[in-house]
Amino acid sequence: MPVARPETSDSRIIAHVDMDCFYVQVEQRKQPHLRGQPTAVVQYNSWKGGGLIAVGYEARKDGVKRSMRGDEAKKVCPKIQLVQVPVARGKADLTIYRNAGSEVVSILARKGRCERASIDEVYLDLTDAAETMLKETPLENLENIDEEVLKSHVLGLSLNENDEKEIVREWLTRRDADHRDKLLACGAIIVAQLRMQVLRETEFTCSAGIAHNKMLAKLASGMNKPAQQTIVTSASVKGLLEPLPIKKMKQLGGKLGSSLQTDLGVNTVGDLLQFSEEKLQDIYGSNTGTWLWNIARGISGDEVEGRLLPKSHGSGKTFPGVQALKSLAAVEKWLKELCEELSERLQIDLETNKRVAHTLTLHANAYKSTDTDSHKKFPSKSCPLRYGAGKILEDSVNLFQAGLREFLGSYMSPVGGGWGITGLSVTASKIVAIPSGTSSITKYFHGQDRFHTSSEPSDEKFAPKDDNLSPSRTESHSASHLTECDGERTPMTHDTFTFDQHETACKDEATESCLTSQHHEPQPRVPNTNDGKRTYEQKRKATKEKGTSSILRFFQTNSCSSSSQETKCLSTGAQEALGMESEILTESQNKVRTNSWRYNVDEIDQSVVEELPPELQEELRTWLRPQKQAKPSTVKRGSSIAHYFSPNKNEHTNLKKS
DNA sequence: ACGGGTGCCACG
DNA sequence: TCGTGGCAC
Numbered sequence: 001m002p003v004a005r006p007e008t009s010d011s012r013i014i015a016h017v018d019m020d021c022f023y024v025q026v027e028q029r030k031q032p033h034l035r036g037q038p039t040a041v042v043q044y045n046s047w048k049g050g051g052l053i054a055v056g057y058e059a060r061k062d063g064v065k066r067s068m069r070g071d072e073a074k075k076v077c078p079k080i081q082l083v084q085v086p087v088a089r090g091k092a093d094l095t096i097y098r099n100a101g102s103e104v105v106s107i108l109a110r111k112g113r114c115e116r117a118s119i120d121e122v123y124l125d126l127t128d129a130a131e132t133m134l135k136e137t138p139l140e141n142l143e144n145i146d147e148e149v150l151k152s153h154v155l156g157l158s159l160n161e162n163d164e165k166e167i168v169r170e171w172l173t174r175r176d177a178d179h180r181d182k183l184l185a186c187g188a189i190i191v192a193q194l195r196m197q198v199l200r201e202t203e204f205t206c207s208a209g210i211a212h213n214k215m216l217a218k219l220a221s222g223m224n225k226p227a228q229q230t231i232v233t234s235a236s237v238k239g240l241l242e243p244l245p246i247k248k249m250k251q252l253g254g255k256l257g258s259s260l261q262t263d264l265g266v267n268t269v270g271d272l273l274q275f276s277e278e279k280l281q282d283i284y285g286s287n288t289g290t291w292l293w294n295i296a297r298g299i300s301g302d303e304v305e306g307r308l309l310p311k312s313h314g315s316g317k318t319f320p321g322v323q324a325l326k327s328l329a330a331v332e333k334w335l336k337e338l339c340e341e342l343s344e345r346l347q348i349d350l351e352t353n354k355r356v357a358h359t360l361t362l363h364a365n366a367y368k369s370t371d372t373d374s375h376k377k378f379p380s381k382s383c384p385l386r387y388g389a390g391k392i393l394e395d396s397v398n399l400f401q402a403g404l405r406e407f408l409g410s411y412m413s414p415v416g417g418g419w420g421i422t423g424l425s426v427t428a429s430k431i432v433a434i435p436s437g438t439s440s441i442t443k444y445f446h447g448q449d450r451f452h453t454s455s456e457p458s459d460e461k462f463a464p465k466d467d468n469l470s471p472s473r474t475e476s477h478s479a480s481h482l483t484e485c486d487g488e489r490t491p492m493t494h495d496t497f498t499f500d501q502h503e504t505a506c507k508d509e510a511t512e513s514c515l516t517s518q519h520h521e522p523q524p525r526v527p528n529t530n531d532g533k534r535t536y537e538q539k540r541k542a543t544k545e546k547g548t549s550s551i552l553r554f555f556q557t558n559s560c561s562s563s564s565q566e567t568k569c570l571s572t573g574a575q576e577a578l579g580m581e582s583e584i585l586t587e588s589q590n591k592v593r594t595n596s597w598r599y600n601v602d603e604i605d606q607s608v609v610e611e612l613p614p615e616l617q618e619e620l621r622t623w624l625r626p627q628k629q630a631k632p633s634t635v636k637r638g639s640s641i642a643h644y645f646s647p648n649k650n651e652h653t654n655l656k657k658s
Numbered sequence: 659a660c661g662g663g664t665g666c667c668a669c670g
Numbered sequence: 671t672c673g674t675g676g677c678a679c
């Protein structure tokens with residue numbers, strides 16, 4: 001899995017930003033009375049109190065650990081607040097966390113190439129920003145270094161904890177520092193600003209690592225949590241890695257790491273140094289071998305991908321033990337729930353990001369009661385994805401049946417029982433951007449209503465619109481509209497967020513307070529929500545904070561802000577969005593929706609396509625990808641494009657509206 | 659066969 | 671290309 005990538009004496013400035021116990025923070029923002037209390041997020045609390053999926057720092061202090069059940073957590077920490085993950089369609093629904101993650105990404109993406117690594121982690125390539133800063137403002141001249149920057153942990157810098165900030169200040173402004181260290185210092189300043197900006201606009205704290213590559217940045221972001229940042233200087237790398245247990249390295253937490261320990265006696269990253277690249281390659285293959293050899297030396301050439309949006313969407317659920325699904329009807333029932341969720345998310349992605357998914361995959365876990373071993377795995381199956389919950393369901397059911405037949409073999413009857421499904425998921429992948437507003441197709445369709453063969457009033461469906469989303473708090477609160485910058489989108493829309501704006505390192509106190517006051521009403525209640533964090537802080541003997549804008553100070557003065565920004569209104573006109581089926585919209589999608597243009601793939605039928613000028617047909621094909629038919633056996637449909645475009649008749653599934 | 663729900667990547 | 675397996679949070 002790990003793949004080797006060479007590296008050229010790396011002077012990039014890479015940051016890894018990691019949200020602190022993210023789901024807990026999301027819930028605490030939603031319910032501010034939870035702030036400062038030991039809190040954990042659980043899902044499905046009926047069985048042993050539910051499984052913990054996030055634990056706040058106050059609760060961690062009491063010994064609560066992820067992967068306890070709710071009951072155990074209560075035992076260890078009786079006053080713990082257990083918040084349930086929202087449930088929709090009978091399953092956990094992570095939408096609010098995804099959207100919260102998008103809020104964060106939209107802020108972090110302002111300063112450089114940004115890669116959404118997971119729902120709560122982001123990589124940033126700040127090389128350009130750091131170089132620019134260094135050119136324009138020599139560090140030695142920096143007067144007001146922000147408090148938050150001074151709280152950085154600089155690996156290898158000092159052993160005691162006295163005068164930490166002055167030591168950091170000296171390091172940051174050292175005249176004789178080498179160029180790479182100066183760039184790191186600039187990176188740290190930028191990251192501190194970004195983290196404060198995230199806090200101001202989202203109320204979320206995060207931790208960060210700043211280093212010369214992704215691996216080291218990731219390592220560092222976890223070293224001082226919560227709400228702190230850690231800098232990895234080149235000089236510190238050897239000392240950092242040498243004693244580091246191998247399992248701490250990303251990718252080595254599983255079987256590969258175990259193999260290194262048991263097969264090679266490698267317990268720390270330093271132990272790896274004894275092995276030649278060839279030796280490692282012999283054992284683990286050339287890619288993994290080289291990768292191991294490199295990471296032992298702190299080398300990792302992985303680039304930060306400019307990707308703000310997920311590459312796939314999935315919806316799944318497990319049915320452990322007695323809950324296992326034992327009939328096709330039960331499977332269909334749950335597939336319907338899963339497909340409806342997936343479809344809704346695809347709609348939103350289409351409308352807010354103008355992307356379409358091309359592949360539908362069904363995964364299942366199953367057992368056969370008739371055999372103890374020979375656990376054949378239930379095979380995944382995929383097919384071209386057609387939009388609309390009903391069609392996704394139809395295809396999913398077919399994929400499932402194909403998988404089931406294969407799973408059972410020809411001996412067992414699919415209806416006879418003797419099998420159980422313990423997990424089901426549907427995933428949409430191969431998501432590509434469709435030509436945006438300026439594209440010829442859009443223009444062509446716009447005002448060409450003779451092409452609208454369906455009876456639906458389709459006029460507005462093809463009205464492209466520039467979305468002028470401002471990055472303001474309330475806007476960004478509403479979910480995942482992010483402008484991708486990796487060029488996958490054909491003509492790139494002009495940036496939604498302004499880049500940079502000569503915002504030099506330390507000077508904008510004014511901007512800050514301005515932002516703060518503008519986005520936050522004076523907070524009622526809960527004077528000091530962050531006792532836990534402060535304790536943490538006290539531990540490191542923080543000297544007084546005279547600084548003006550540190551994150552710590554935010555807590556002291558701003559405690560918590562209302563979650564009043566929940567949007568409530570839902571434009572019903574939005575319902576016909578992609579035309580095909582009515583789907584419920586969550587509040588968060590509502591806003592962007594009014595700004596989005598609509599595209600009803602299924603209203604374009606074959607004859608329409610054939611009428612298009614050849615070059616447009618070609619263009620269409622590039623994103624509507626000819627499909628071989630979705631159907632495993634039984635049903636066979638017409639030619640791919642025709643099928644893809646054909647108006648859908650069997651769309652009777654009524655989606656429930658709640 | 660309880661760490662659930664997701665999401666990413668590499669390999670064959 | 672598709673399907674599997676591994677890893678992570």
